[in-house]
Amino acid sequence: MIETVVQVELPVDETLRIRRMRLQPEDGGNGRRISVVTGIHGDELEGQYVCYKLSDYIQKNMGCLRGTVDIYPALNPFGIDSITRGIPAFDLDMNRIFPGSAEGDMNEYLAAQIVRGVAGSDLVLDIHASNIFLTEVPQIRINELHADRLLPWAKEANVDFIWIHGASTVLESTFAHSLNTADTPTLVVEMGVGMRITQSYGDQLFAGIVHLMKRLGVWDGEDFDVRTPVVSADNDDVCFLNASASGIFLKSVNHGASLRAGDLIGRIVNPLTGEVIDEIKSPADGWLFTIREYPVVSEGSLLGRILYGKKDSV
Amino acid sequence: MEKKILFEIKALYRDDFRVTGYSFGQGERAACVVGSMRGNENQQLYCCSQLVRKLKELEAEGRIHSGKEILVVPCVNPYSMNIKKRFWSIDNTDINRMFPGYDEGETTQRIAGGLFEAIKDYRYGLQFASFYMPGRFVPHIRVMKTGFEDVELAREFGFPYVLLHTPRPFDTATLNYNWQIWETKAFSVYTTTTEEIDRSSARQAVESVLNFLRKADVIDYDGFEGYVSKVVSTEDMVTVRNRSAGFFEGKAEAGEHVRKGQVLACIADCYEGEVIDEIRSPIDGTLLFAHAEPRVYQNTAVYKIIPEREEW
Numbered sequence: 149m150i151e152t153v154v155q156v157e158l159p160v161d162e163t164l165r166i167r168r169m170r171l172q173p174e175d176g177g178n179g180r181r182i183s184v185v186t187g188i189h190g191d192e193l194e195g196q197y198v199c200y201k202l203s204d205y206i207q208k209n210m211g212c213l214r215g216t217v218d219i220y221p222a223l224n225p226f227g228i229d230s231i232t233r234g235i236p237a238f239d240l241d242m243n244r245i246f247p248g249s250a251e252g253d254m255n256e257y258l259a260a261q262i263v264r265g266v267a268g269s270d271l272v273l274d275i276h277a278s279n280i281f282l283t284e285v286p287q288i289r290i291n292e293l294h295a296d297r298l299l300p301w302a303k304e305a306n307v308d309f310i311w312i313h314g315a316s317t318v319l320e321s322t323f324a325h326s327l328n329t330a331d332t333p334t335l336v337v338e339m340g341v342g343m344r345i346t347q348s349y350g351d352q353l354f355a356g357i358v359h360l361m362k363r364l365g366v367w368d369g370e371d372f373d374v375r376t377p378v379v380s381a382d383n384d385d386v387c388f389l390n391a392s393a394s395g396i397f398l399k400s401v402n403h404g405a406s407l408r409a410g411d412l413i414g415r416i417v418n419p420l421t422g423e424v425i426d427e428i429k430s431p432a433d434g435w436l437f438t439i440r441e442y443p444v445v446s447e448g449s450l451l452g453r454i455l456y457g458k459k460d461s462v
Numbered sequence: 463m464e465k466k467i468l469f470e471i472k473a474l475y476r477d478d479f480r481v482t483g484y485s486f487g488q489g490e491r492a493a494c495v496v497g498s499m500r501g502n503e504n505q506q507l508y509c510c511s512q513l514v515r516k517l518k519e520l521e522a523e524g525r526i527h528s529g530k531e532i533l534v535v536p537c538v539n540p541y542s543m544n545i546k547k548r549f550w551s552i553d554n555t556d557i558n559r560m561f562p563g564y565d566e567g568e569t570t571q572r573i574a575g576g577l578f579e580a581i582k583d584y585r586y587g588l589q590f591a592s593f594y595m596p597g598r599f600v601p602h603i604r605v606m607k608t609g610f611e612d613v614e615l616a617r618e619f620g621f622p623y624v625l626l627h628t629p630r631p632f633d634t635a636t637l638n639y640n641w642q643i644w645e646t647k648a649f650s651v652y653t654t655t656t657e658e659i660d661r662s663s664a665r666q667a668v669e670s671v672l673n674f675l676r677k678a679d680v681i682d683y684d685g686f687e688g689y690v691s692k693v694v695s696t697e698d699m700v701t702v703r704n705r706s707a708g709f710f711e712g713k714a715e716a717g718e719h720v721r722k723g724q725v726l727a728c729i730a731d732c733y734e735g736e737v738i739d740e741i742r743s744p745i746d747g748t749l750l751f752a753h754a755e756p757r758v759y760q761n762t763a764v765y766k767i768i769p770e771r772e773e774w
């Protein structure tokens with residue numbers, strides 16, 4: 149059943165609606181609920197395929213459903229519709245306005261009603277796709293404050309990597325942080341790249357979600373085997389590669405590559421002069437879980453991330 | 463006066479990115495004034511240009527106290543200004559959400575870091591700031607509550623109001639907040655506008671900054687004394703919101719004193735022209751902020767009112 153979670157009237161003959169698909173047995177089910185959410189960032193589309201696939205799969209096997217699956221494919225419909233990362237007209241990152249406020253402006257109100265709709269789920273997956281600049285292996289990112297509660301779930305999600313990162317005040321206004329603080333466990337998935345859909349990653353995460361549904365008692369159908377992720381809880385074992393100069397980045401390896409110290413990751417070139425400005429080499433043995441996809445870089449632009457010591461890719 | 467480059471990034475096809483500062487006087491790092499950080503902050507840039515002009519005159523007249531240095535940074539983000547984009551050209555990040563910065567991080571973290579390194583040791587830090595909501599303000603000084611704030615000093619600007627603001631999560635990455643954490647007495651100066659230049663408000667702001675610098679014993683100046691500032695907490699302000707979306711017709715302006723029940727604005731249907739919502743003041747007070755765009759979304763904060771109080 150398609151439900152409107154929140155709606156507001158716009159000035160010129162349009163209603164903004166944020167909708168979800170609620171799938172549950174006819175008798176309402178066992179009260180357990182998983183929510184799959186995506187599209188906070190309008191330029192991240194990897195979650196679109198996952199939502200489609202999950203909805204299609206469950207609707208073809210309704211007899212196996214025991215609890216509730218809520219699918220929210222577009223938390224930022226304006227953004228998705230206009231290839232805009234944030235909320236157009238407000239130039240605002242939607243993932244910095246949670247938990248919102250029922251008395252606040254339009255966006256704060258939307259945020260508050262979304263939280264109201266999702267809160268109380270037994271598990272929430274918030275699917276992101278990095279951004280247009282970087283490609284990521286399927287991974288879950290966990291704020292260290294919530295690691296104890298989230299890690300056991302994250303390990304069952306069929307991702308390649310779990311990154312437990314330090315707490316940051318600025319991140320307190322994200323969707324996931326707001327829900328985790330309000331006792332609704334929420335996993336942030338990052339995979340693929342902005343503005344594109346990597347179906348193999350979508351298939352992988354889909355299998356993980358079905359497996360989680362099974363674990364939660366929401367699902368009584370077929371299960372999928374999940375892979376064992378690499379877990380990084382130590383911020384010192386992740387190396388950030390930033391551009392030393394402005395130019396055009398040409399990558400030499402793909403994300404997911406196993407690297408030896410000194411391996412070439414890519415070059416920054418100057419098409420005007422025909423020069424190679426810099427060659428980016430791996431500082432140590434490791435696993436390249438992020439790589440720059442967007443070629444134009446300025447000094448400082450992120451080119452990749454390496455997990456040290458992880459030579460064999462999963 | 464000495465014009466100097468505070469931070470620089472070499473570019474591929476554009477001119478190199480530069481943050482330029484104007485230094486007046488020599489000696490102790492007394493005061494730093496920062497102007498526009500976003501591409502639409504014309505008023506903030508204009509205020510700095512007028513301040514630079516004034517300080518040149520004062521320096522020529524020998525009126526900057528010996529042993530004191532003032533640094534003015536008119537623009538932190540010329541790249542965005544020149545292409546009329548509000549945030550950073552490539553990734554749309556906001557430099558004023560990147561402080562204290564990081565010299566090995568992303569581009570805007572490096573810009574924030576490079577700037578902060580150059581300006582963090584000043585005793586006083588002043589920023590011509592802008593607000594994200596479209597509209598006009600009563601000129602005021604905003605001070606963030608960090609434990610290091612100095613409200614009495616904020617009154618020395620002689621602005622009508624000093625607003626005390628409790629930081630929200632994203633405020634912790636702003637210049638003002640980090641200045642205070644590094645023990646610079648920091649003040650955000652809000653004039654009436656952002657994109658549009660209000661010359662008389664800019665003049666008042668520049669006078670206020672010079673007035674402040676005189677009180678802080680940095681310059682000799684015979685300017686105006688200004689107002690006796692009222693100190694208000696942002697929590698005490700009353701926000702007025704419209705119920706319906708439509709054309710916005712304001713009937714009251716920032717700075718105006720309003721009575722409870724007075725009509726502040728009307729909202730009209732965008733197709734049929736009928737007035738569908740009348741916004742009335744819930745209290746007696748002064749309008750600190752008034753919305754100024756042709757159309758409004760539902761529930762927009764169209765006015766912010768400073769309540770009237772006996773003790774004032």
Ligand SMILES: [Zn+2]
Pocket residue numbers: 188189192276277278
């Ligand atoms: Zn995202």
